[in-house]
Amino acid sequence: MNKLTQISLAAFLAMPLGLPPALADTPSDILVIASNINDIVSIDPAEAYEPSSGELVGQTxxxxxxxxxxxxxxxxxxxxxxxxxxxxxxxxxxxxxxxxxxxxxxxxxxxxxxxxxxxxxxxxxxxxxxxxxxxxxxxxxxxxxxxxxxxxxxxxxxxxxxxxxxxxxxxxxxxxxxxxxxxxxEVDGDMGNAFLKANTAGTGPFVLRDYRPAEMINLVANPDYFGGAPAMRSVIVRHVAESATQRLLLETGDIDIARNLTGDQATALEGKDGIRVETFPQATVHFLSLNQKAEALQPPAVWEAARYLVNYEGMADSFLKGQMQVHQAFWPSGFPGALNDTPYSYDPEKAKQILADAGIETPFTVTLDVINADPFPDMAQSMQATFAEAGINLDILPGTGSQVITKYRARTHQAMLLYWNPDIMDPHSNAKAFAYNSNNGDDFYAPSTTWRNAWAVPDEINAETMAALAEADEATRLEMYQDLQRKVQQDSPIIMTFQASDRVALADDVLGYVHGPTSNFIYYRLVTKD
The missing domain is CATH 3.90.76.10 (Dipeptide-binding Protein; Domain 1)
Incomplete structure (x- = not known):
């Protein structure tokens, strides 16, 4: 590391975090990121379970x-x-x-x-x-x-x-x-857990030089990495919780990447000289679930009508712009086995006809539980307006995330807006949540959206889910998962709506930054500054 880089790095580490520093530009061989990293509990791969810690494990x-x-x-x-x-x-x-x-x-x-x-x-x-x-x-x-x-x-x-x-x-x-x-x-037989909570011992492209919880992370390049040494000699992740401060730091050239901007802030930066905004699809899928313990929500005609009462494009093109894209299958786009068909669109007349043909009397009222944090209230209000067009009145019940999820796990809701993240990037991770429920009893808890919505999945779909899990031929296996997605898409009380996206603002000279569908797939190794 040359003398200029050493001085620049020292200056960065000395900055009061969260406040705009007085530098004009970041050094050419140091990548500086502003992000909210206060979720980290441990960076030991055997313990790390938070998004920010997963990102750090991926680098090291x-x-x-x-x-x-x-x-x-x-x-x-x-x-x-x-x-x-x-x-x-x-x-x-x-x-x-x-x-x-x-x-x-x-x-x-x-x-x-x-x-x-x-x-x-x-x-x-x-x-x-x-x-x-x-x-x-x-x-x-x-x-x-x-x-x-x-x-x-x-x-x-x-x-x-x-x-x-x-x-x-x-x-x-x-x-x-x-x-x-x-x-x-190792201390007291902990297999190095205390040490690895704040240190790294891997083969990755970067090595952890310094970690200060809820303040900063400093990574330095591993020159002997088997995949090739990173171009950046150092990556500094500064904990900046306030999105407005992140925006200011990017505009003044004191950081290279702002990770947690609001939709309005990201939009305001589009077209700004020296800055570009990129949208990255995430693995999070959003859905409307209809609990089968609610009698009004049991007829399959209600499930079908609901698919035509969501204004997918209207929301995606307005208040969800840049945050979500229309996605109507349970496995996210961007990975093998994803079904990207979007056969449903907002059509209240068709929905009314479906309900009438099935002899379902309207109007009727259903409660809709929703997390009281953006963008869920706006999504709920949109659905409240569009569902009313077909005589389904949604009574919105806002609550904290813990309140809503507790109710969901207890199966005491009626309708609910929620989201799902896969545990691993294999389609079974979501198939077991959306296409499998072998025991629908109240005394048999299962961490799946099917059980939590009391949907007794048909035996043939349960069987196909387990058959896909065991199928040795990869091409056949992926076809089976696509078939499962079509079946859930067409005939289930779970209405898939969107796939989340992250909007990231970067300095124009930053190239090669990889922001995948989960925190485990964010990489700095290929970053260069032009």
Whole structure:
């Protein structure tokens, strides 16, 4: 690092955070981001569960297989160069990449892989449930994973496809940590958890130099990264909670990227000299759910009519502009298996005819629970107006997020506006939520929108969901998920409406920034400044 960069970096680290500094431009080899990062609890891959911590894990660790910054739609080699799967034997064998070292200088070995995944189960934090989906438990893990030389053998017990296993291992808790460094920093048998809460021990393109909770993150480039050294010598993420301050810092040239602008602020920056605004689809899907415990919402004709009473385009082109795009299937666009058909549009006359043909008497009133935070109240008011056109009166009940979700989990709502994020980037992650409910009993809680809306999913759809999970042929498997999406899209009490988008404002000279559909798919490695 040259003297100018050292001075510039020191100046940035000395700035009072949240206040506009007096610099004119960021250094050419330092990327400066303003973002709200006060959600971070831990950056240990075995514990990290928040969006900001997931983003940080993605910069500093690798997995055996992963979605790379160069192609977010293809599961690609990471720390493994190749793998062979035996679906019948429920076994996948990985060949590790030669010559990879951790940022400590320690060489990557198969023992690091075995240790990394085992500590997820020993620590038993929230991410353990993700790896547990393939049948691993603390009791059977030692029989499931083994290593010899540069080969790692993975066995699994769940009735799932190899593709699903690979996507589980490509998720955040699949990150490989430096066993030697971690064990050297172990305290009271914690497998280095206290150390990794605020330090990194990975192979990734960046290394954590400094982390101050709710203040800043300072990453420095790993010059020996197997995928090529990043162009940016350093990335600084400044905690700036106020969107107005983020905008001001970008306009004065004191940051390169503003991540948390309101829709109005992002729109105001469009076309401004030296700044561009980009929209990135996210994996979050939004939906209107109709609880089948409410008698008025049980007829399938009500489900069908509701699909024609949402003013999708009207909302997307006005107050949701830049925040959401119309999406009417349960798996988000941008990943294999997504169904991008949008067969429904606002047509109140058609909706009225559907209700009349089914002999449903109108008007009738339904309560609509909604989180009292943007943009949900505006969405609810739009639906209140459009549903009234067909004689369905929506009585809006606003509440805090915790109040609304608690009611949803208890199945005591009638209609509700909500959203869903996949746990892993595999279509089964959403299929199990929107197309599966094998036990609709009140005493059988399931963390799915089908159970929470008391929809007894038809047996054939339940069977197809589980068959898709186990299907070994990837092309066939993706076709099955598209078929499931069509069936839920056409005939269910869950009306898919939108896919969320993030609007990010960047300095014009920042190129190569990758902002994928979840925080796990945000990458700085390819960033350059022109």
């Amino acid at each position: 660790y690798d997995r055996l297989v992963q979605y790379d910054a160069t192609d977010l739609e293809t599961l690609a080699p990471g720390l493994a160069t190749e793998w062979t799967a035996d679906a019948e034997a429920k076994t996948i064998t990985f060949t590790l990449r030669e010559g990879v070292t951790f940022t400590s200088g320690n060489p990557l070995t198969g023992a690091d892989v075995v240790y990394s995944w085992k500590r997820v189960f020993v620590l038993n934090k929230s991410p353990a449930a993700i790896l547990g989906q393939i049948g691993w438990t603390p009791e059977n893990y030692d029989e499931m994973v083994s290593a010899e030389g540069n080969t790692v053998t993975v066995r699994y017990t769940a009735d799932v496809s190899p593709a699903f296993v690979l996507n589980v291992l490509a998720s955040r808790p699949g990150a490989i940590v430096d066993m030697k460094t971690t064990m050297e920093n």
